[in-house]
Amino acid sequence: MELVAGYPESLTEKEFHYCSGCTHGLIHRLVAEVMDELEIREKTIGVAPVGCSVLAYEYFNCDMQEAAHGSAPAVATGIKRAHPDKVVFTYQGDGDLASIGTAEIVHAANRGELITTIFVNNAIYGMTGGQMAPTTLLEQKTTTSPEGRSNILSGYPIKMSEMLSVLDGAVYIARVSVHNPANIRKAKNTIKKAFEYQLAGKGFTMVEVLSTCPINWGMTAVDALKWVGEEMTSIYPLGIFKEVE
Amino acid sequence: MELVAGYPESLTEKEFHYCSGCTHGLIHRLVAEVMDELEIREKTIGVAPVGCSVLAYEYFNCDMQEAAHGSAPAVATGIKRAHPDKVVFTYQGDGDLASIGTAEIVHAANRGELITTIFVNNAIYGMTGGQMAPTTLLEQKTTTSPEGRSNILSGYPIKMSEMLSVLDGAVYIARVSVHNPANIRKAKNTIKKAFEYQLAGKGFTMVEVLSTCPINWGMTAVDALKWVGEEMTSIYPLGIFKEVE
Amino acid sequence: MEKTLMKGNEAIAEAAVRAGCRYFFGYPITPQNALPEYMSHRLPEVGGVFLQAESEVAAINMVYGAAGAGARVLTSSSSPGISLKMEGISYIAGAELPCVIVNIMRAGPGLGGIQPSQSDYFQATKGGGHGDYHMTVLAPSSVQEAVDLTMEAFEIADYYRNPVMILGDGIIGQMMEPVVFDKKINPDRLKKKEWATDGAKNRKPNIINSLLLDTEKLEEHNLKLKAKYDEMKERDVRVELYKMEDAEFAIVAYGSTARISTNAVDMAREKGIKVGLIRPITLFPFPEKVIQSTLVNIKAYLTVEMSLGQMIEDVKLSVGGKRPVHFYGRTGGMIPTAEAILEKIEKITENDHLERGEK
Amino acid sequence: MEKTLMKGNEAIAEAAVRAGCRYFFGYPITPQNALPEYMSHRLPEVGGVFLQAESEVAAINMVYGAAGAGARVLTSSSSPGISLKMEGISYIAGAELPCVIVNIMRAGPGLGGIQPSQSDYFQATKGGGHGDYHMTVLAPSSVQEAVDLTMEAFEIADYYRNPVMILGDGIIGQMMEPVVFDKKINPDRLKKKEWATDGAKNRKPNIINSLLLDTEKLEEHNLKLKAKYDEMKERDVRVELYKMEDAEFAIVAYGSTARISTNAVDMAREKGIKVGLIRPITLFPFPEKVIQSTLVNIKAYLTVEMSLGQMIEDVKLSVGGKRPVHFYGRTGGMIPTAEAILEKIEKITENDHLERGEK
């Protein structure tokens, strides 16, 4: 019997606390599989955000630090500068990275910090119960945009990958999705590429992953994946925005 | 006798505290002349930064607020939301806007706040005595980059105008310089355009002005202007980066 | 007046609207999310603006701008978010701007937890920000009181041109109780703020600022601020006394801990122990004189807090060493039970009798 | 040992390097800029890293990361910048990370001014951040002492796994005095930090974290932290007594104010007034017991601060109402003169004699 789909060594046995159908867990698995394949688990330090994935430090089977809200890139910078020979990644939500952590991610990218950021964009503040995020789509209803997001009041869904690609320190910036098997495969390869660029000492790398929040979107897990494939990808086009070899 | 060059009504009589040859004063004058020409002095609220231009609240002859370091766009947002019928501008240095205030300017731009930002980029922290800024050129020596800025340690001169142009809420983003009469004329027209877009309710507007810091650059005022024209403009190309009519 | 059943967080929001507050700037954080969420649909109804800021730092500075422009404005958060507002609050106090800040405390330090706590007392009352500043700190112990104090907070803020903090915790914020709203203020009827930056038409420009490079001027400014704090201590102290008339022992507690303590008082009374409760409603200014006035009858004090002991320092400063001041506290989101408080009281009273016995 | 003439800011930086600190993350602010500027050329010489962060918030979180990864790390700032670090400091204390934080205080509140001040005492000692946490706070009064305390600070931080603050002011930071550096520590020789996140090779993963959703666990954690603070109070109190042997009156002052006060003491002595000086070197833990031990001879205390009165609360808590505690303070960057302090002392002593006369 050969194992087709197993359980990555880079994940602990702990069951995820995520809601039913939430793709945070799936993205965890992809990152872990990449760590396994690159055999870097023992020299990797991950940084968990404040967000639903705050407990990522219990799930990834490598050294982990839990950062203040939005500060994961700064924390990762401190770690990487102290251990340039280690692999450092941050795992951040869209509120964490695109709102309160804007300055930290922009300057980590501009400095070309040798870290990899997994940016999980679910267009909402999941952990706090579904408030609007800067990534929330126009017209999308959230607990703080009850009539749907209005560009007059709150501006536009912010495109972090596009914005960070402008910075000279960023060498690999891509947006992927996990709403079906084909995209899941792409997502994993992209994440692997990002870690490889870090290992090669090229510069800052980030993979934005479009993700679901069934509970706060008020959808079934299956419909949520559909919504990602149909609505989100039309505002947040998938692809590689920057690649400096 | 007809007045060719006089003293704008939108400036107070107070003498500037700026160092000899510092172009902060010149930029103040341009903004004031624009306020005069648009006859908006009485309905304008300006926001001074923390930086050498912190005392701008003593120089502009309109209502002024002095904001915490980097927070001018947030303060301006508070003012504009309370008085949508008024004209609101921020005057910020590069440390203030491009470093500590990164999140505030990015999100003011993304929200399309109806404010105008005058971004005075002198590639250094003037007020605190010449430390490196995110805008400092590579190889440029400052008190915190004694060997010259290294991209390995500190990344690259950050191009705020280019970066903010990616955001949908920004309608007019341009970079100008004041190192000679021709550019001074252009700078003034550009600033005027920005205020006009605000008055037309289009969205967020910003004019980045390349400026000098003779004292911390260790140059004469005249050489400093040359350096702007030769070195700075080659890294920070002048022009209009975004214009949405 | 019709009673409605409301969560503390929502009731505070509604009270602010009725106090004429039309602007809210904040950032989500548990356990106060119901407050901004309420504002997000309520403010547009009254022509106000709800804006979710990019961070707590941005939010407090938006408050600075709106307050400086003359508006009644509110922000709310919880412990870690309030810590991020420290610089901004110091600026607001320094620039003498009126506004109301809500802190629905959760357990710390760091990310800590999201359950109720009272461990931000020092930060709120001593000045967690830099420099010599203070703000009025109001500690409601019921949803109705949260409503009344919130409405008052805006008046106090405008009167002193100083920030006011509503200091609650997860219990106050999350619980539902019946409330009535009696007052309703039209912001357009409020006295115009002549100092506000709303356009220098037919007047000299107004300036909102906290910078004074001249040390003599800055000292003058600090003394001016001190005069305000002294006036608060004179005029604004608020405290509730429960069964203190004949009490020989006093519990000192605020907010939801005070609520629980009333149970303990009643249980103790059933056992014949003469205990009363001193409930500071204003934590700054602290009811120092009231506590001193109780020294005649009270043999010992017990401070109960959801912290490792913070308000107890103010209690001790008030008592001035003339009576023992004991402490009972829980932390991490654990909530003191009336039973545990009673037990502590019994110990104290016993020891007290022993001591006297020995003499 | 060769003497060199150094600015306080630079001396602190050099001391940190000799204490084995190889990482500095900070953001410019007057009056401490000479410190990061020194580090920017010094750290590369010893294979360390100086990184100018995008803000104070980023800087303190870089410190969190490097400290969590096992490094000796320093950050420095001044009042408004320190306020921005409050959330981060609470996290560092909560996650039990060792690091050293320098605050060269300037006048507040808000932007205030850039001249010397001591008005961040509450923030430093009570916990300006949220939650029940404390850090050792060291207050040097000379450049040499700044050097010695900085080197010690890293040891204390590692021993307790807790942040340590060096609390100075514009005078300490800007003045030049002769200093000698006797010790020099090689960071590679330091005991390995088994808890640090430096790669989970041949061991279980290490986790740096301050979140504990289980309230019982979080309370346990808080009690564990409290135990550390209690141990500090037992072991680490530091204080200097000047001419206290036969003193009848005591000035209590720290840092540069204490320096000035020694002048006042000498001048008073010349006038035959028996005054001494109690100079707390650790502001937390505060030398409560030492002050209590002076009660026998001291008739009255005078607290001198560059603030509206902050440390005076700890002095009063120590004295416990048994003696009058007077206050003299200047703010806004104004600096108390020895003459003014002397005058205040003379008033106090006269009144004291009158009172006794009346009895």
Next chain:
Amino acid sequence: MGTNKESKKITFDKERCKACQICTTVCPKKILIMSDQINHKGYRPVTITDHEKCISCGLCAMVCPDLVIKVYKVRS
């Protein structure tokens, strides 16, 4: 499950399952359904109707957010 591994092509750690049903939508053989007992979490975990039909394509495991499923292929 030890011995199962030998026989089964697919195993479910049913206590991990949150019944999101994503796997059921990608199975080419449509052999995954929700069972009717409830697990500790309170969900009705997924189960397989006909083991033989499974082609070990692994899609179900690939889309599962909670690592419920392991898939094996019989060497031949």
Next chain:
Amino acid sequence: MGTNKESKKITFDKERCKACQICTTVCPKKILIMSDQINHKGYRPVTITDHEKCISCGLCAMVCPDLVIKVYKVRS
């Protein structure tokens, strides 16, 4: 300066001048030089060598960071 205005094409508020010399570099007539008395600020302010030569082009005023110079044109 009141009356001067009538006669002069250019006036200098010499106490504002910080002697940065920028104006001197742009004057097409090269008639601006630094004087040798010191103003309150401690600078040697700019002055004009030959009033007649001034063509009121205003360039000096335009580049002056400290609003030292006013320029007038005689109507003709």
Next chain:
Amino acid sequence: MKEEIILAGFGGQGIMLIGKLLAYAGMKEGFEVSWMPSYGPEMRGGTANCIVKISTKRIASPLSSNPDSLIVMNLPSLEKFESYMNNNGSIYFNSSLIKKELVRKDINIVEVPANDIAKDLGNSKVANMVMLGAYLAKKDFISIDIVKESLSKVLSARRHNLLLMNEEALDIGASISKV
């Protein structure tokens, strides 16, 4: 009169809602009331619970000291709260989901096959109302009619189409426990 009720179940079973409904009706009946929810991440998927206090006197603490009644809709919640009950209290439990024998024998027990009944009514979402009905039938201080009146205040507008079914569920729940 002083009544303290703990209501507990899975998130999504509508436990919080019937708690609010009870408190609201209590208020309408002129009592002092308080409603205190558990909150936090455990709410998603996991168990949710709230405490309702109804009293003629000012309610000192909204927290639970010794509950008179426990309305429990799933097993984990029963296991968590069974022990808290005071001796003369009573437990209303959802026998459709809770198959296990209760430990406590010293208190009176009301079995309510809430989910089965709700399914018969055509919407398992109203199982919570069945539970509440069963509780109300045993108590005299709140009339079921007041509760029905209160429904429209507590149910969010977009659920008002279900008002009737909810009332029905209340009645059937009541009828059961009367037996």
Next chain:
Amino acid sequence: MKEEIILAGFGGQGIMLIGKLLAYAGMKEGFEVSWMPSYGPEMRGGTANCIVKISTKRIASPLSSNPDSLIVMNLPSLEKFESYMNNNGSIYFNSSLIKKELVRKDINIVEVPANDIAKDLGNSKVANMVMLGAYLAKKDFISIDIVKESLSKVLSARRHNLLLMNEEALDIGASISKV
């Protein structure tokens, strides 16, 4: 021995430097010393000053109480500090730039045409050393040689080419005030 000196002038006149030099030399002579600068925005363009204390005893406060000497290189600084001087103190002033009569008649005055001399030496930047030289000549507790030795420690490396000119300036300054 206790000497307290205020040094003041325009920013850029090298006032801070001669202050440091004096303190450094004092340290070399085995005294307790302190150097305290004024700092802040007024430094650019405006006036700069520092206080140097040299003593056989521990220096309690680095701040100025009653200065024994004032070395002043411009008029605004003279106006600011003249009044501070204690009666048996002395003022060394830069007569090249300060034309005005001194107010104080109760203290001894040393005129030093520092800028003129410096110009003759070929670099007005060394006017500060001329002032220092004039001061040192009147004092016996610091030898001018120690000061010269200290120069290289205090001057930044890129100024070491000016070492000789600085020493010269010190000597000429000394020779003047000896007269």
